[in-house]
Ligand code: ADP
């Protein structure tokens with residue numbers, strides 16, 4: 090049997106080829122199903138009736154019961170208008186038409202009760218309503234039409250070409266007539282019952298023609314749940330399939346390296362969060378399926394040691410491991426940290442970056458190929474074709490958002506059986522996004538900082554208070570601390586930003602003069618070698634102040650730096666501010682972050698400053714960021730495709746999302762192949778949806 094919802098939209102009575110074309114182009118409506126799923130943006134409440142003496146000169150659309158007592162045509166300079174006097178027991182208003190006057194004149198009844206609906210404006214002390222909707226009171230009372238009027242998404246072109254909201258409404262009504270409103274249930278009965286969801290038919294009816302506020306709310310809940318539930322089914326199924334299909338090396342043994350390190354060389358006690366995460370990773374890698382795990386942990390939460398211990402597991406099982414970082418500075422830092430840990434245990438670690446000399450490069454290539462090199466750390470240079478591993482068992486990627494998906498899969502193709510993949514990020518991803526976008530990835534979270542850290546104190550200061558801020562910096566420097574002052578340089582090519590930076594540097598150099606003070610500067614236009622040597626001077630404590638652009642955002646570690654001043658802080662996004670702040674608070678001293686802005690701040694900027702001052706918690710900040718910017722902006726356009734949701738909203742409907750995820754997991758645990766009879770409809774819908782809308786390959 091043909092599914093009537095697959096019928097092309099132009100066949101709907103009242104549409105035809107011309108309107109069909111318009112609907113396709115403007116709203117992407119190709120067939121009946123698309124129109125059925127074009128949900129209203131909002132609803133106008135027509136449950137309230139106004140008396141004429143209650144009318145106000147406002148934007149609101151109102152509805153009034155009364156009678157027309159006379160109609161006349163008024164000649165004016167250009168054309169004429171039709172004016173009707175409309176009264177109730179409290180007063181009178183004028184109804185005005187400029188178009189369709191003939192029809193109105195012939196059809197509008199005098200001295201018969203009507204319900205009119207429209208926007209009122211007052212002119213010369215008399216209210217008038219232009220082009221009101223009119224309906225006889227008797228019809229109004231009989232009609233099954235809901236009190237809540239749906240307002241559909243529209244475009245300028247659509248309205249211009251006469252597809253008004255009323256016409257849209259008619260089309261949807263016609264669709265319900267032609268399909269006899271039979272839309273099969275897809276959710277299993279037990280789920281409907283457990284969550285008290287209204288049936289699909291009722292939900293679709295009430296989303297378009299709500300009979301009451303209550304039913305509208307139930308319809309919305311049901312449809313949002315369904316939408317999110319199917320996405321979760323897809324993501325979780327994908328994860329299950331990967332675990333079955335994509336082979337991985339099982340790291341069965343926890344051997345000497347891991348145990349020796351744990352017992353004899355661990356430089357500090359692991360936090361509980363670190364222990365938990367290592368266990369999760371160990372468990373994953375113990376199975377003959379590829380691990381694909383995201384490790385989230387705020388700056389300073391101690392991801393490096395987790396990475397290192399995961400590498401030891403690879404080594405214990407006779408495999409090599411690599412760690413790829415987005416910048417040379419960061420790769421160097423990882424190299425320094427990891428070789429310190431590895432050295433006492435006789436593990437061979439090397440670094441490979443763009444500036445590795447050719448001779449050294451050759452040695453590394455060879456050692457990787459013959460297996461004598463156990464751990465390699467590097468930048469993109471690791472992705473070159475010349476880099477071949479004997480047996481890469483684990484690839485760790487730091488700061489994942491800087492590498493594209495393409496690049497990452499390049500690492501895998503180097504082996505027949507792909508290595509386990511651990512992606513580390515300090516950019517907290519809000520739970521809701523993690524669940525929807527990364528729902529197919531396993532996620533580990535280090536949600537605890539190592540003991541003894543003092544939370545960074547953050548303040549917001551206006552430019553006019555700069556003298557006081559400078560005085561504070563001098564106090565801190567006198568105590569032996571160091572200071573970052575960061576300028577926005579959004580585009581490296583931006584001349585104004587660059588000038589601000591240089592001007593800033595000059596005035597700081599004047600205010601903190603030699604020989605008492607010394608000031609470093611690092612920015613993107615410097616040669617890498619110069620950048621590195623300036624960084625090193627600052628890291629070694631030879632300079633007091635580091636003036637920089639966001640090049641220092643990622644990973645730089647100078648524990649003695651205790652103050653972060655961010656200039657024009659209103660120009661930074663929340664996650665960037667948080668990353669920048671994470672450069673301080675790495676030592677034992679109390680650290681500070683000072684957000685400098687002008688007095689003129691937008692509401693969003695104010696919220697960003699307040700959030701930074703209020704909390705150090707990266708996840709909380711990420712949630713605010715998500716609210717301010719929306720998911721599309723945060724994840725980038727290419728990944729946000731999956732977020733083209735019809736009705737649910739990832740920010741507002743996070744509770745429904747959790748619920749949907751919970752039930753999707755529960756259902757797949759019970760019946761992963763969806764082969765039970767009560768899941769037949771669900772399975773069918775699921776297969777149909779997977780055919781159309783592939784949310785595969787967003788991440789792994
Ligand atoms: P991030 O997660 O930002 O990469 P790091 O791994 O660089 O953090 O760790 C930050 C600092 O905290 C390092 O100096 C590290 O040695 C230290 N550290 C990590 N874990 C612990 C712990 N459990 N106890 C004490 N210090 C720790």
Ligand code: MG
Pocket residue numbers: 392393644
């Ligand atoms: Mg790190």
